[in-house]
Amino acid sequence: MSPAHHTRPKKAPGTPKPTKTAANKAATSQRSSKTEIPAAGRGTVHRMDLLEAMLRIRRFEERCVELYSAATIRGFVHLYIGEEAVAVGVCEALTPEDAVVSTYREHGHALARGIPAEAVMAEMYGRTTGCSGGRGGSMHLFDASRRFYGGNAIVAGGLPLAAGLALADRMRERTNVTCCFFGDGAFAEGEFHETANLAALWKLPVLLVCENNLYAMGTALERHEAQTDLAMRAASYGMVAWAVDGMDVEAVEQAARRAVEGIRAGTGPHFLELRTYRFRAHSMYDPDRYRDKAEIEQWKDRDPISLLTDRMRANGELDDEDVARIEQRITTEIDHAVEAAEQAPEEPVENLLHHVTSSPAEGAS
Numbered sequence: 424m425s426p427a428h429h430t431r432p433k434k435a436p437g438t439p440k441p442t443k444t445a446a447n448k449a450a451t452s453q454r455s456s457k458t459e460i461p462a463a464g465r466g467t468v469h470r471m472d473l474l475e476a477m478l479r480i481r482r483f484e485e486r487c488v489e490l491y492s493a494a495t496i497r498g499f500v501h502l503y504i505g506e507e508a509v510a511v512g513v514c515e516a517l518t519p520e521d522a523v524v525s526t527y528r529e530h531g532h533a534l535a536r537g538i539p540a541e542a543v544m545a546e547m548y549g550r551t552t553g554c555s556g557g558r559g560g561s562m563h564l565f566d567a568s569r570r571f572y573g574g575n576a577i578v579a580g581g582l583p584l585a586a587g588l589a590l591a592d593r594m595r596e597r598t599n600v601t602c603c604f605f606g607d608g609a610f611a612e613g614e615f616h617e618t619a620n621l622a623a624l625w626k627l628p629v630l631l632v633c634e635n636n637l638y639a640m641g642t643a644l645e646r647h648e649a650q651t652d653l654a655m656r657a658a659s660y661g662m663v664a665w666a667v668d669g670m671d672v673e674a675v676e677q678a679a680r681r682a683v684e685g686i687r688a689g690t691g692p693h694f695l696e697l698r699t700y701r702f703r704a705h706s707m708y709d710p711d712r713y714r715d716k717a718e719i720e721q722w723k724d725r726d727p728i729s730l731l732t733d734r735m736r737a738n739g740e741l742d743d744e745d746v747a748r749i750e751q752r753i754t755t756e757i758d759h760a761v762e763a764a765e766q767a768p769e770e771p772v773e774n775l776l777h778h779v780t781s782s783p784a785e786g787a788s
């Protein structure tokens with residue numbers, strides 16, 4: 424018997440209706456990592472948008488590498504290069520009312536969510552015009568107006584927050600979904616398992632997006648987990664779970680749309696294991712000596728940007744001029760973001776204690 428059959432939904436705060444066995448059935452029938460995601464039959468214009476969104480993240484981070492190497496920006500910087508299809512595909516499936524919770528590798532999530540490059544770059548510089556007022560830096564991008572509830576330096580730390588946001592939305596009778604990004608390393612943390620259990624038990628409207636890039640810092644997944652089929656393990660909590668090609672942005676979007684639809688229909692949390700790879704080291708400090716260079720090259724052959732570009736070229740949907748136009752637009756945008764950050768003010772020392780504790784008025788909002 425599947426472990427999913429042991430789940431007995433209990434009444435949780437704000438539970439609108441018992442969803443009974445819908446999610447369990449889906450979890451049982453769809454948990455296979457071989458689930459076919461139908462070809463994305465969407466138009467050229469949409470594919471262009473996907474391409475531009477991925478390129479924006481890639482070029483933004485390449486500029487961050489230059490700025491970091493010149494010691495213009497500092498602190499911890501974790502690059503998302505290679506994983507762009509995940510953020511872009513998933514964020515396409517969300518509405519502005521949905522919530523997003525992220526990790527410290529969140530530049531891509533923030534940009535895909537629509538936080539302007541200018542606000543993200545200013546945050547990298549620690550300037551007051553940054554999306555976190557310059558207080559957060561690379562790992563703590565935040566924008567409540569876009570329901571982007573932050574980067575988080577704690578592995579799996581975003582998961583309980585996402586469950587709380589989802590519960591709050593449901594108690595307020597909103598049909599929003601909360602999407603939580605996290606890495607494969609989260610499987611080694613109790614917070615993942617506690618959240619997965621509670622979210623499934625209470626049928627919370629949460630989309631759990633595991634970016635399985637096969638490594639947690641220098642430790643390969645197979646060196647710390649006895650069972651590396653993460654979708655299967657998530658399904659054991661009684662939730663719908665699929666493994667998806669995380670290098671194919673259209674496959675990611677299709678899967679995310681299907682999951683979001685299921686969540687809004689009341690079938691409880693859905694889990695996506697997006698199989699992906701980071702092309703760069705864990706962070707700017709990491710000499711990256713634990714991975715075989717041949718392995719990196721093999722994954723680069725499936726670069727999400729090339730994958731989409733090649734598909735579009737083969738369809739006659741994209742030519743060199745289109746690519747040059749998109750690249751030019753992004754270069755201008757990033758140049759502008761850097762110039763604006765350079766000119767933006769730093770927070771004056773006398774403001775240092777602001778936001779350290781909330782005033783009663785702030786706390787009530």
Ligand SMILES: Cc1ncc(C[n+]2csc(CCOP(=O)(O)OP(=O)(O)O)c2C)c(N)n1
Nearest residue numbers: 528576577578606607608609636638639640
């Ligand atoms: C609770 C906790 N333990 C350890 C660390 C140190 N740490 C930072 S990143 C990381 C690896 C996490 O890997 P994964 O979740 O796969 O995400 P990825 O970096 O691959 O995107 C670790 C162990 C931490 N930040 N938080």
Ligand SMILES: [Mg+2]
Nearest residue numbers: 606607638639
């Ligand atoms: Mg990882």
